[in-house]
Amino acid sequence: MNLNLDTTPAALTGKLITPTDPRYDDFRSTYTTVGHPAVVVVPESASDVAAALLMARDRGLPLAVRSGGHGLAGRGTNNEGLVIDLRRLNKVTVLDHRKRLVRVEAGARWAQVAQALSPHGLAISSGDHGNVGVGGLAVGGGVGWLVRRFGLTVDRVRAVDVVLADGSVVRADAQNEPDLLWVMRGAGAGAGVAVAFEIEAMELRSVGYAQIAARVDPAGQVLQRMDAVLRDAPRELTTALMLSSQGADTHVFITAVVATDDQQAIRRAIEPLLGIGDATLQQALVTPYRSLVPRHHLHANVGQMASSTSNGLITDMTPTAARAMVDAVSGPTPVLIQMRSLGGAVADIDPSATAFPHRHQRSLVIASSFPPYGHEALGKAWEPVAEHTQGAYVNFESNPDKAAFDRTYPGSVGTRVTELWKRYDPEGVLRTGARS
Structure with a gap:
């Protein structure tokens, strides 16, 4: 699209990046998605954002808004539209x-x-x-x-x-x-x-941090044991699990964070995770919280990790749900599955208090596929797992259709959101x- 910038709002002078700008490649994409917007606006104030919104509306341009730009769902860019990139509003x-x-x-x-x-x-x-x-x-x-x-x-x-x-x-x-x-x-x-x-x-200030690896049996019993540990775990413990398969072997890699610097409490929280099966403690330490989200993570986002993603929430890891997850990662379509723990303080909030209504589920399960496998292939691999989920999380859904909206904002919540x-x-x- 050839965008006429002769009538650019004065507030946006010097804040527009078009395809002829040498900075364009650094501003057009998210981490997962290469975009081709007609213009990227880089505002420095709320009034700049307002001018950009009015520019998109008045010129009939498709609009995308990006904060940091990581954006696994890929919605922070578009083609032939206007992107508002908020990176300079970072105080x-x-x-x-x-x-x-x-x-x-x-x-x-x-x-x-x-x-x-x-x-x-x-x-x-x-x-x-x-x-x-x-x-x-x-x-x-x-x-x-x-x-x-x-x-x-x-x-x-x-x-x-x-x-x-x-x-x-x-x-x-x-x-x-x-x-x-x-x-x-x-x-x-x-x-x-x-x-x-x-x-x-x-x-x-500081937290406990541990990494654990375990072999996964075909029936996924190790996932059920993990779920049982989290059901009784102290609130300080939060885990992220990655399930992947290489050949005939499937493994789970667990990152555990314990929100305290009390070493005895950290040990008590992590030890049950070592009993889920053939598990190995690879690393355990007390570290400043900032080291979990360190500055060296601040890389450019240029579409370097193309992927499709979907997700669902699970309350109980049943035998059939566990087997479905193992089958998904070891099936013909290479799928990466992650599981993030919920529960604890999440469940304290009334489901109607915010537009995030999913308060009773204990796990968020995320599935991702990578080229040459796209969203259609992911959908087929994910479907047997999806049957055991209830609800979804908007930030891990790269196909935001009506069905995804209904899972994310079910019933009266969706009505109010709309x-x-x-x-x-x-x-x-x-x-x-x-x-x-």
């Missing part, structure tokens, strides 16, 4: 140390947040990689290393500065625009562009053209 400010209240701009990435808060002895329950952007994660849910102890990121969001599709800038909190605050905590991408969050952090999207963005500017 992290401690507003009130006594109340642990922190202001984080949406373009910051979690490595930057952790580094900024570390000298204050504070941390935010966030993603599990330092390159993940604050904005995308914090409007979708926020499943990370501290989730069982401190809940989802959205559970700690107290206010959001939002630019609406009509260009107005609104503060959403419990007293002012409570409906907007509700939808921004779990389904925000269709309501407005979050430019900053006020988040209640927690006091945390109503609020139409209220705050009646023309659907934010919901057109994002690359899946």
Whole structure:
């Protein structure tokens, strides 16, 4: 698309990147998806974001919004449209140390947040990689290393500065625009562009960290034992599991984080994981929280990891669900399966309190395929596992169709999300053209 920039809004002068710009290749893509947008806008203020939104609306351009740019779902870019890249809105400010209240701009990435808060002895329950952007994660849910102890990121969001599709800038909190605050905590991408969050952090400096590898039996009993351990585990323990197959052998690789620096408590939390089967403790240490999302994660995002992703939530790891997961990774389509633990503090929140309603499930199961296998092949491999899931998480879904929406926002939650999207963005500017 040849975009006429002669009438570019004055506020955006010097903030547009087009395909002829030598910086274009560094700005057009996410980690998983190479895009070909007509223009990338790199705002430096909320008013710049407003100007970019109005530019997309007035010129009928498909719109995508990107915070950090990691974006496994790939929706932070598009083809022949306008991309708003928030990376220059990245300040992290401690507003009130006594109340642990922190202001984080949406373009910051979690490595930057952790580094900024570390000298204050504070941390935010966030993603599990330092390159993940604050904005995308914090409007979708926020499943990370501290989730069982401190809940989802959205559970700690107290206010959001939002630019609406009509260009107005609104503060959403419990007293002012409570409906907007509700939808921004779990389904925000269709309501407005979050430019900053006020988040209640927690006091945390160091955590226990362990890596465990185990052989997986064909029936997946090791996964059932893992589920049983987590059912009775202390809230301080959060795990991420990766299931992969090489030839006839299937293995599980477990990362365990214990949200305390008490070595006895760390040992008590991790030891049951070693009893799930043929397991080996590969590493165990106490480390600063910032080392889990380190600065060296802050790489460029140029579509270097093309993939398709889907997911579902599981309450109990039944024998048939466990076998289905093992069969999926050892089947004809190479599939990588991850399982993130939930429960604990996540379940403390009323399902109607935020637009993330999935509070009783204990695990998030994520399946990914890689070229030459696309979304259709992933769907066939994932279907036997999907039969055992209930609900989905928006940030790990690269095909956001109607069925995915209904899984993510079921029943009355979906009805309310749809109503609020139409209220705050009646023309659907934010919901057109994002690359899946």
